[in-house]
Structures are given as structure tokens and as C-alpha cells.
Amino acid sequence: MSVPANLNIVPFISVENMMDLVVATGVERFLVELAGYIEDDFRRWESFDKIPRVASHSRDGVIELMPTSDGTLYGFKYVNGHPKNTNSGLQTVTAFGVLSDVESGYPLLLSEMTILTALRTAATSAIAAKYLARKEARTMALIGNGAQSEFQALAFKSLLGIDRLRLYDIDPGATARCRRNLERFGFDIETCISAEQAVETADIITTATADKHNATILTDNMIGPGVHINGVGGDCPGKTEMHRDVLLRADIFVEFPPQTRVEGEIQQLSFDHPVTELWQVITGEKMGRSSEKQITLFDSVGFAIEDFSALRYVRDRVSGSTSINQLDLLADPDEPRDLFGMLLRRQALLASAC
Amino acid sequence: MSVPANLNIVPFISVENMMDLVVATGVERFLVELAGYIEDDFRRWESFDKIPRVASHSRDGVIELMPTSDGTLYGFKYVNGHPKNTNSGLQTVTAFGVLSDVESGYPLLLSEMTILTALRTAATSAIAAKYLARKEARTMALIGNGAQSEFQALAFKSLLGIDRLRLYDIDPGATARCRRNLERFGFDIETCISAEQAVETADIITTATADKHNATILTDNMIGPGVHINGVGGDCPGKTEMHRDVLLRADIFVEFPPQTRVEGEIQQLSFDHPVTELWQVITGEKMGRSSEKQITLFDSVGFAIEDFSALRYVRDRVSGSTSINQLDLLADPDEPRDLFGMLLRRQALLASAC
CATH class of the missing domain: 3.30.1780.10 (ornithine cyclodeaminase, domain 1)
Structure with missing residues (x-):
């Protein structure tokens, strides 16, 4: 003891x-x-x-x-x-x-x-992307440049080598601040005027917006083949960030299904929609990315572990x-x-x- | 705010x-x-x-x-x-x-x-007894003389005027300490050599033992008419203090039924055994003690409120x-x-x- x-x-x-x-x-x-x-x-x-x-x-x-x-x-x-x-x-x-x-x-x-929560959320996102994003991924769109954004950027840099960022926030001041804070860390940073512009050429799309309602940050036409989506902001009943059609095209990875089905993006889908638990990908029990064209989504809500x-x-x-x-x-x-x-x-x- | x-x-x-x-x-x-x-x-x-x-x-x-x-x-x-x-x-x-x-x-x-928990547990017990014990109650048996015992005694004294105590614990040292701690508060205290002796002449019986298993501190023959039982120690699945027959003879009052049915004495009864919620007695919606001969039991487990x-x-x-x-x-x-x-x-x- x-x-x-x-x-x-x-x-x-x-x-x-x-x-x-x-x-x-x-x-x-x-x-x-x-x-x-x-x-x-x-x-x-x-x-x-x-x-x-x-x-x-x-x-x-x-x-x-x-x-x-x-x-x-x-x-x-x-x-x-x-x-x-x-x-x-x-x-x-x-x-x-x-x-x-x-x-x-x-x-x-x-x-x-x-x-510590900001750090662990970013670390978990980067772990998921390590198993789910394409190996050659270098560019990340970062939509929502609030308190979580710099932590996400640095986690993806230190764990995956992501060094090109495309920033967008409805508040340009937030984007400017995020860019300023990240300047010393060696990123190539592009400031974008829309979410559509941000996702262009991105290998990974991170959404980390904060509104407490169902928003549509990502629509189906914005998501090209091979992209990994890191959905961080949709983490509460009635709070989602992407259109249902995006979810239907993606292979979805989650932390703890009983919680994510209530809180995550997949609250928009039927309760038996197939999802893969991230821990099983990490142990090798389940496959992560299976092809170059597959769209993967980590529906992050944050779990107690x-x-x-x-x-x-x-x-x-x-x-x-x-x-x-x-x-x-x-x-x-x-x-x-x-x-x-x-x-x-x-x-x-x-x-x-x- | x-x-x-x-x-x-x-x-x-x-x-x-x-x-x-x-x-x-x-x-x-x-x-x-x-x-x-x-x-x-x-x-x-x-x-x-x-x-x-x-x-x-x-x-x-x-x-x-x-x-x-x-x-x-x-x-x-x-x-x-x-x-x-x-x-x-x-x-x-x-x-x-x-x-x-x-x-x-x-x-x-x-x-x-x-x-603070020791104090609120004792205060809640005394509130229940105020509504459930006979008005002329003056003597309390206190079985289990651990950390909760003095707080129970003082709560019953200050809220109900209980000034005669009958103490029993399997550890005589615990009883001696409880007695010593309470000496200055003006109680008439009897040290007993068994639970059976402690309950003699008692208007109120408080059980506050700590073993984590189903014990039988109180058996049916120990409980006379008109007694109020304040069951404090049975508060966990598999941890009870009294024989099922005691429960069947008593009218049972609880804090929050969904919790008490799992944790309290009534885990020994069927899930639909009738119980009365204490708050409804306090608001006057439900009756507390209805006769001089009735046996009342407050099945205390402790609730968040x-x-x-x-x-x-x-x-x-x-x-x-x-x-x-x-x-x-x-x-x-x-x-x-x-x-x-x-x-x-x-x-x-x-x-x-x-």
C-alpha cells in the first residue's frame, strides 16, 4: 500500500x-x-x-x-x-x-x-492518427483555433511529424493568436478564410470548435479520399461538428462506444452503426487504416482512462x-x-x- | 454568477x-x-x-x-x-x-x-428519528462504538433530547473510548456486555457497525413494540446489520429508494417491498409514526443531497x-x-x- x-x-x-x-x-x-x-x-x-x-x-x-x-x-x-x-x-x-x-x-x-486535459486530449488525438492517418501525412487543417488548437498542433508534430498547418476559425483573432503562439515551433502555417479553404490539400482534418449545438463544420463535399478526420469538438449530446453524410462515408474509430454513441458525432447515427474501438487497433486485434483511399474518423469525446x-x-x-x-x-x-x-x-x- | x-x-x-x-x-x-x-x-x-x-x-x-x-x-x-x-x-x-x-x-x-460526513450522517439520523421515534423517547441503544458513535449520540441529544445511552461494541475498548469522549456532554451512560443487553429499555436502537459483510446485530426477538431503529452501518451491497425478520415487522423509511434497495438493509427484501421516502414524511405528504406500537426503521445509507x-x-x-x-x-x-x-x-x- x-x-x-x-x-x-x-x-x-x-x-x-x-x-x-x-x-x-x-x-x-x-x-x-x-x-x-x-x-x-x-x-x-x-x-x-x-x-x-x-x-x-x-x-x-x-x-x-x-x-x-x-x-x-x-x-x-x-x-x-x-x-x-x-x-x-x-x-x-x-x-x-x-x-x-x-x-x-x-x-x-x-x-x-x-x-492537463488539453494535453491529454491532444495526445490521444495524435495516438489515433498515428494508427489511422496515411503514413506520409504532413499537412493538417485545424478548424477551430481556441484553447485546444495549439496542443493539437504540437501533439501531431511531435508524434507524427505534421509540420504544415492550415488554420481557420470564425474568429480571425483566434487564428492570429494560434499562429503567433505556434510560430517558434517550426511549422509552415497557412491562414485560411474558410473551412473549405483549410481542408484543401490536408491529409488530416482536425475540428475543435466549441459551440454547444449541432453545427456543420464539415460537409461531405469537403472530404477527399484518404483523409483522416480528427473530430474533437463534438463531445456532448446535441453538440456535433460534421454532416451525417461524412460519417456514412468514413470508417469510425472511438474510445468507449457506450459514451461516444451518446456524446460523439455518431449520436447522429443508429445505435448499432459499426465502429471500431481504438484500443483494439492499438493492440492489433482490429485493423486501423486498410487502404490509401479510405476515410478514417476518430470521433474523440475524451474518456476517463x-x-x-x-x-x-x-x-x-x-x-x-x-x-x-x-x-x-x-x-x-x-x-x-x-x-x-x-x-x-x-x-x-x-x-x-x- | x-x-x-x-x-x-x-x-x-x-x-x-x-x-x-x-x-x-x-x-x-x-x-x-x-x-x-x-x-x-x-x-x-x-x-x-x-x-x-x-x-x-x-x-x-x-x-x-x-x-x-x-x-x-x-x-x-x-x-x-x-x-x-x-x-x-x-x-x-x-x-x-x-x-x-x-x-x-x-x-x-x-x-x-x-x-463533515460523520456530522451529516448523524444529523440525518436524528432528523429521521424526530419524525419516526415516539415523542417521549429518551433512551438510545448505540451498538457499534466506532468513529460514528459519538456524533450519533450528540445529534440525538441536541435534536431529540435523548440523554440516556446504552453502549455496546464487540471491542470493549471502543465502548470505553466512546463513553469517555461523551462524559462531558451530560448523558446517563450504561456500558453493556451484549447487543441484547443494550437494547433492553431502549426507545431507539442505533446500529453503526463497520464490518463489510452481512452480520446479524439485531434479531427479531430483540425488537419490542414502539421501537425506532436507526440502521446506519448497513450501507453497501453485502453489508447488512439485521435479520430479515426485523425488516418484515418494521415500517421502513429510506432516503433514495434506487440507492437504498442496492445498499441498505432492504437489499435483503424483494425489490418492490414497500418503503416510504423520508422527504415525504418531512413535507407531510406521507405519514411517519402512526401508532405507539409500530416498529419504525430508518434504513440509512447516506445520500448525495x-x-x-x-x-x-x-x-x-x-x-x-x-x-x-x-x-x-x-x-x-x-x-x-x-x-x-x-x-x-x-x-x-x-x-x-x-
Whole structure:
């Protein structure tokens, strides 16, 4: 049992700790190592407890809990999605998560996961594309240049060697910012004035838009043979990014079908429409891309195991580090069954201090 | 929208903060005020999103997530239950929770909930007994004298005027400790050598044992007419405390039937065995105790709304307090869509500091 010596303490990775870890590691190396953890966990997919995330929907957004366990560790993430938040200067998505010891039930780590979610989403997209895009792919259209866009670009660069980007967003300011942020990373970047222009010559099309409704970012005539589509933004009931006809022409790959059929692009299709689980492609059980002309679609919604992998990764990275915070989160009476006595002793201590 | 001015910050009630709040308030006043919040929320039961808690079972215990929302606030609790933990000096139950703003999805408070869970469980038991026990009840048998026992005793004292206790535990040391901890609170306490002896003359029988298996703490011949049973320890599939015949003689009151039928004493009964929901007794829709001879049973398992009420209560109590901690939990870029830019600016800052 790996419980910290100070039983009341849970190590805490704050936003600043996470930024410093990413900066010290380098974003690209971080993405590559994180992808390694995610791939390892996808390879042992069958050893995990899996349920669709537990969603609480409201008018303007959703709050979700995403738990999973491999029998040794338990992890969960809290994440919200509120597209209108940006109007009031807030993040669309914020997240934090906990990794725990299954044997004792004690939390081992609390971590910010807003930044970490952006990284793991991009890493998972790049893993999928590694198995599904054409081997010679070098050009990616990136439609939707919000908070997720730079992470996607760098994950595809570091895992697949994608070095040509075609950016488009309905907000030109977002595209300009994305381009500026990515300048130092050695991409050849084209700014486009429409989604149609962005997909021209693209080997891979990534959609990462944020509106909470059914949109049609991609129509059938925009998708040429051999393209891999990385659909990131359609991840909620009533929130999709592409026309149904695109889905009908593509071979579709998903994380966890019971969740994706409710939340992903395939909510537009019948519940028995054939899909392939990504983990089976990674283990070799199922085929990924089978021809040069095939259209492949990774219908990404984000699954709990990816967050579990991300928590495992950062825990290994910060293990033994004295630079992270220590939270007094767990009551630890001198005698475990004497929780009430702990209150009495605190009372006596406070009284004697007066 | 009630989001803190510093968007990255989430107020945090540590274990020490919680102890100080309870001590400053006084345990009895805390229980009475907390019971007020719980009763208020039970009165508006129908306005809550309700699901059975999401459990991850393992060989030695369970880790659970308990979310709920009233459409304005969202709350969830993480809680584990590992009966063998005491063997290695750990708590059987540890918990923490979060209260969030539904409109933005932003967390408003992170709090320890090991102590708070003990308090809300006891407060809920006392609320149920207020409606279900005979009005003249003064004597309570308390079987199982572990971490929950003193909280139960004080909740029943402060809400119902119960001032005679009959204690029994298979571990005499636990009983001695419980007795010692309660001495200053003005109870008339009897130490008993068996559960049978403890229930003699008792108006209310509280069972709060911790073994994770089906036990028979109460058998049919131990239960006289007019008794109210407060069954606290049977709260997990395969973990019950009383013989099925006791259940068949009692009128049974529960928190949330879909959860209690799986986790409570009534897992021993058919799925359509009649039960009454406690909230309906509180609103007056359903009758509580209907005769002096009736045997009533509150089959307590603990429901998410009680934790939500508890988080609401402590949030109101610490609101504006400068003595609690502030966690840097939420990424807050200058420009909300520029999460990646925040990393770049951190990198520049760290580079310039070298």
C-alpha cells in the first residue's frame, strides 16, 4: 500500500506547479511521454472498470465526473464544459482530478487538470492518427483555433511529424493568436478564410470548435479520399461538428462506444452503426487504416482512462518533488476509530492557547 | 454568477479549518444548524437531480462519487469505505467534496468531508428519528462504538433530547473510548456486555457497525413494540446489520429508494417491498409514526443531497473568512481562449528569472 507517511496530507499540483512542470519538460516531450502512458493504458483496456462519464446538464453547460480504476489505482476527473463562459472571461473547460490507492481508498494526488486535459486530449488525438492517418501525412487543417488548437498542433508534430498547418476559425483573432503562439515551433502555417479553404490539400482534418449545438463544420463535399478526420469538438449530446453524410462515408474509430454513441458525432447515427474501438487497433486485434483511399474518423469525446493515464504520468513526474503543495485534506486521528476524540483534543489545544 | 474575483482560486476547508469551525461553533449547535440545512433540502427534494452514487468496488472496500444538483449549485463528494483500514492505522472512511456554480461550472469550494460526513450522517439520523421515534423517547441503544458513535449520540441529544445511552461494541475498548469522549456532554451512560443487553429499555436502537459483510446485530426477538431503529452501518451491497425478520415487522423509511434497495438493509427484501421516502414524511405528504406500537426503521445509507446540504452549510459559515486556504486550482489565462499562451508566458517569466 502506497500511502504517504503523513496520513492527512495529499500532494497537490496547482496550476502554477503544472505550468512549471510542462515548461521544465518542454511541451513536445511532455506530449510524447504522456502519449506513452495513454497508449500503455489503452493496451490493457480490458483491465479497467469503465462507465460512461456521469454528466449533470444545465442550460448553458455540463459538469461531469469521469471515474475509472485498474484495480490498483483509482482516478477521477471533474470537468465542466460551458461554451458561453468566454463571454464573461472564464474558461470553457476547467478540470481537476484525483488519483487514489484502491487498497485503502486514500487519495494519493490532487491535480489541476485544465491544462492537463488539453494535453491529454491532444495526445490521444495524435495516438489515433498515428494508427489511422496515411503514413506520409504532413499537412493538417485545424478548424477551430481556441484553447485546444495549439496542443493539437504540437501533439501531431511531435508524434507524427505534421509540420504544415492550415488554420481557420470564425474568429480571425483566434487564428492570429494560434499562429503567433505556434510560430517558434517550426511549422509552415497557412491562414485560411474558410473551412473549405483549410481542408484543401490536408491529409488530416482536425475540428475543435466549441459551440454547444449541432453545427456543420464539415460537409461531405469537403472530404477527399484518404483523409483522416480528427473530430474533437463534438463531445456532448446535441453538440456535433460534421454532416451525417461524412460519417456514412468514413470508417469510425472511438474510445468507449457506450459514451461516444451518446456524446460523439455518431449520436447522429443508429445505435448499432459499426465502429471500431481504438484500443483494439492499438493492440492489433482490429485493423486501423486498410487502404490509401479510405476515410478514417476518430470521433474523440475524451474518456476517463486518458485522464487516469495523465494523472499517473504527472504523479510519476512529481514523485519526491518538494516543489509541489501538500494539502491537509484527510482527517487522521491518533487512533483511527477516534474521529470525535480528534475534535476534543483540538478543542483542548485551542482552549489552552487562549 | 457567484464566481470568486480571483478566477484561479478555489477556497479550501482543510481538516484543521473544519475542526476549528466545529470547535468554534460547538458540536451540538453545528449538528442542529446542519440538520436545518438538510431538512430544508429534503423539503425541496423534487428540485434535485438524483442518481445512486457511482461506486467502484474492490476486494477490501469501495470508492464512491456522490453528485447532485439543484440547478443553481452542483455538489459532489468523494468517499471511500475500507473496514480493514483501521488495522493499518487508517480511517475506514475518508471523504472530501466540492460545491460548484452550475451556471459557469466553476468550483466554489473544496472541503474536507471526513469529519463533515460523520456530522451529516448523524444529523440525518436524528432528523429521521424526530419524525419516526415516539415523542417521549429518551433512551438510545448505540451498538457499534466506532468513529460514528459519538456524533450519533450528540445529534440525538441536541435534536431529540435523548440523554440516556446504552453502549455496546464487540471491542470493549471502543465502548470505553466512546463513553469517555461523551462524559462531558451530560448523558446517563450504561456500558453493556451484549447487543441484547443494550437494547433492553431502549426507545431507539442505533446500529453503526463497520464490518463489510452481512452480520446479524439485531434479531427479531430483540425488537419490542414502539421501537425506532436507526440502521446506519448497513450501507453497501453485502453489508447488512439485521435479520430479515426485523425488516418484515418494521415500517421502513429510506432516503433514495434506487440507492437504498442496492445498499441498505432492504437489499435483503424483494425489490418492490414497500418503503416510504423520508422527504415525504418531512413535507407531510406521507405519514411517519402512526401508532405507539409500530416498529419504525430508518434504513440509512447516506445520500448525495445530505452532502450537498453540508457543503452549503459550511460554505455559508466560512463565507468571507480569511482563515481558510485558497487553492490555485483553476487555470486562468489573461485571455480565456489562450490557455497555451499562458504556458508560453510562464516559460518567458521563468527564463527571465534565470
